Amino acid sequence: MITFSNINFQYNNNKTDKGNLADINLTIQDGELIVLTGESGCGKTTFTRLINGLAPNYYPGTLTGELLLDGENIIGKSVAELGRTVGSVFQNPRSQFFNVDTDSELAFAAENIAMDPKEIIRRLDEVTEDLELKDLRQRSIFELSGGEKQRIACGSVAVMHPKVIVLDEPSSNLDSESIDKLKCVLKKWKKQGKTIVIAEHRLFFLKDLADRLVVMKDGRITNIYDRAEMNDLSGSLKAMGIRPLEEPELCIKRSKEGIRDFIRIEHFKYSYDRKTTALFIEKMLLPGHQVVAIVGQNGAGKSTFLKCLCGIYKTGKDKILLNNTRWKRKERTKNCYMVFQDVNHQLFTESVLDELLIGMDDSLNESEKKEKALDILERFGIKDKAGDHPMALSGGQKQRVAIASSVAAGRDIILMDEPTSGMDELNMMRLSAELKRLKEMGKTIYVVTHDYEFINECCDSVIKLS
């Protein structure tokens, strides 16, 4: 049983660590599955960090109040000590594994507490069976997809037989198939009687599993709903800036706008090396002047498709036509702009303004460029950040800077790779509005996404890759 009594927590470093907590009082029963949700910065991640000890040990701050785990006060215990009973699964599959191969990663925590190797191996086999990891054993972690990495992360937690498991936005980077698998893991753990605390934005996969839904805002708990109450919620959640509990059906109105065969692809092939073909498209029509969603299972090559389209990847002999004229790779690089899933890789300069300026062509002089850039920033609502360093902004703001740069660079076709990963309702709606505005400016937008709510909100067509 976990008991929060009058917990207040302030991060020391308020510039980078957001999500202070105030007056938290909550008791979590053994075997309960609690879902914490709320807008970005509401404190749900901080909540999980208190349980596994990362706050205040790793993210320093002032903590008052009492936090009991099975009657014992865990404030003051080290993260490593708590790690024996509390397992943690994090948001980013890429940065939470320490080892190079899956078996070592699964055994890692157990090795760290000097468990007998025979016992470790026994538990490895047990967890492999339980969580269906057989196809992932003895492989290099670098070959795995995001979803597979997350399954290994869950496996490495399970080996420790923890009483409590906290998960911080575990579904952020996952596609629907992987989310289903995650759901199975959670079901299994619930059956084993583990206490589970999940901080999440996307709630639909948790609807049948959650015992209680805890809504937070500005570091406080505002609402708590139990199973019965959760069924009546849909409307009110949206008003609170939270994603719905039900996964929406894909339902977009067939749009009459735009050009139907803006881009015609006749022969399109991409291979990593001479042997494996990653992508092969015989014939495809892409609409123009619309917001088009591109969906498909993981591994279908959606990201690869985008990268080939904008000219990052060489496709060999291809035949792609734009408005019925041959569209070569060099042209594609000039016309297209891609917003990556990890925007950090595409921000290079020391100020938001510079970020827009470096992409602009030289037909304007310095002051004209600056004026135009500030104008664009105004339209995107970030003019006041013009002098700030791009890396100091929030995730949503960084994304806006990237999109603003595309407008500044005068590129008409914008490609986006999973832009709503880990986004709360508010930011998702804001992005939808932005994309609709871009469409009105005459741009064409292709979005790879599996966020059905988002698609319903702003997309005109959907294309499925398989």
Next chain:
Amino acid sequence: MKKYEVKDLINIGIYTALHFLCIFIVAMIGFIPQTFAFAGIIEGFLGAIPIMIFLTKAKKFGMITIMGVLLGLITFLMGRPWPCLVIGLAAGLITDFVWMKAEFKKIKYGPLCCGLMMLWLAGMGLPLFFGYRDSYLANLEEGYGKEYVEVIRSLTPDWMFIVTIVIGVVGGFLGGLFAKRILRKHFAKANLVE
């Protein structure tokens, strides 16, 4: 000496890896490593950048020394002669002392530290200069005559070894200056570093 934390050890690993890759990439592109003077300066320059960032995270004595040990170890595992281990350790230790004198925070000593750290590269260049010139050639002299042996000796004289090391150090220093500017321009501005 303050105790290390997990974060410190992970930082050592990451920045050593990044530093090594910077050097390695130049060595791959630049022709024969260590005999080509330019290679040293570029390696030093590029390699200094991760080191500078690492310095801002190295707040305890010994971290840079461990970096040196690891670099020496990798050099050894690549098949270079065993003195490279000692050289790596020495380079790390010297740099660590200088950074300690700078109280682990006076960034104006940063470029100097970057330069000194490049001393570990001497280990990589050992095969070309040592181990076979004198003794080995002495054995061959009987067969080939002094003149040939002299020519060989003159191809890789001792002073050239010193020169390549110095070039590496200078490259490191210059790279450190460049990296200092990056630190100020980006990291300080984005509040990612003290």
Next chain:
Amino acid sequence: MRKLDPRTKLLLLVVINVVMMTGKITGIFVPVRIVFALIPFVLMMRETWFRGSFIYFFLYLYVFIFERFTLQDIHPVLLIVLLFTTGLFSRFLAGVMMAYYLMKTTTVSEFVTAMERMHVPKAIVIPFAVMFRFFPTLKEEWQDVKNAMKMRGIGLAGRNPLDVLEYVMVPILMSVSKIADELSAASMTKCLSVDGKRTHIARIGFSFLDVVLVLCAAAGLFAHLFLGGVIGT
């Protein structure tokens, strides 16, 4: 086929390195050098790396012959090149091959296990493991940044190379810094600590071949140190 213990491979690397580099090449050291040169060859053959083994074999054969017989009537420049390369190979080729073999046949986990069994301090083992875990990640990061630059049209053309270097390094450094933070947090929740004992599931241990090789190495080293193998003695 039973794998060699990493510690054996490490010992071989050290001994081969020392003996080949500073040892005399005459007298009893001829067979010593031959044996040591052959060890990597045999090990590589055992792994069925035929192409590599044969190239290595022929290179050493060339060295061996060249050391014994003097060639007359050869163009002086060619002779210089031959002398240079012979020296280099004779001293260092075996060591390099042994090192290559070690790296290719030992996984990071096995290496870490061996180091911890040898009581290497955690302060060295952990960073070592992290290094190897990061090489592929850094490659991925670099490719991502390179793609982004390509997409945005930021290349070497018409720009100050130092600016381009800045554009490349800054995102990588920032990203790496973030990954370091997240990895540290995650590792701590998995009970990683800077002190304390660890166990290992990687199986390493000595077999008959290990013993044979260790004895060879010991014998060679003994001859080198005590039977006047060091140059200058």
